[in-house]
Amino acid sequence: MICPHCNVGVKFQFQRVFLKAHTNDEAWAADADRCPECRKVVINLVSGHPTFSNGVPAMFSTTVLNTRVWPKRETVFCPVDVPEEIAKDFTEACNVLPISAQASAALSRRCLQHVLVSYGGATGGDLQKQIENFISAKNPPSYIAEQLHAVRQIGNFAAHPQKDTVTGEILPVEPGEAEWNIEILQSIFDFQFVKPAQQAKRIKEFNEKLKAAGKPQLI
Numbered sequence: 001m002i003c004p005h006c007n008v009g010v011k012f013q014f015q016r017v018f019l020k021a022h023t024n025d026e027a028w029a030a031d032a033d034r035c036p037e038c039r040k041v042v043i044n045l046v047s048g049h050p051t052f053s054n055g056v057p058a059m060f061s062t063t064v065l066n067t068r069v070w071p072k073r074e075t076v077f078c079p080v081d082v083p084e085e086i087a088k089d090f091t092e093a094c095n096v097l098p099i100s101a102q103a104s105a106a107l108s109r110r111c112l113q114h115v116l117v118s119y120g121g122a123t124g125g126d127l128q129k130q131i132e133n134f135i136s137a138k139n140p141p142s143y144i145a146e147q148l149h150a151v152r153q154i155g156n157f158a159a160h161p162q163k164d165t166v167t168g169e170i171l172p173v174e175p176g177e178a179e180w181n182i183e184i185l186q187s188i189f190d191f192q193f194v195k196p197a198q199q200a201k202r203i204k205e206f207n208e209k210l211k212a213a214g215k216p217q218l219i
């Protein structure tokens, strides 16, 4: 199965511990193992009809429920090329989304501003100007430019001007705004961090081959 922590396909060998709360026709157990890849724990809660050995549940003859209780949700995968301080806000924006769209949107707005200003060369006092600066300075693909412009529109910044200026503030959100912000961040990460890192790796590998062949290197 796919490890919910590290997203790698691994073979879990769950150890089952029966819980003491059981009747003749209902038992509960916890299945636990560590991922052989990332060493983090995965725990499933299982219930069903038990078969007994020496008066205690030993097996399930039929299973009624088998649900993961740890980790509570899928881990959000932020590409490794994304700088740590950006990845932290992004991951938190994703994790908090099921609980609070307002908190998630505040984090993702702040994260977006951080990427544009610290890595995208954007200037300007508010998010709108930073978006415009980023688009003219970096000339991203049109779908990214359109997504960026839509951040303002979907978030109804006209009604909530603080979203533009105090990006980390918890403010009312429009339907779909928090999810949209996360999607645009994923597109920007790909453009700003992932693709350049892939390109640099390819050139490095190619240069090593050229060097081994005694040929001039790519610049």
Ligand SMILES: [Zn+2]
Pocket: 003, 004, 005, 006, 007, 008, 035, 036, 037, 038, 039, 040
């Ligand atoms: Zn794992």
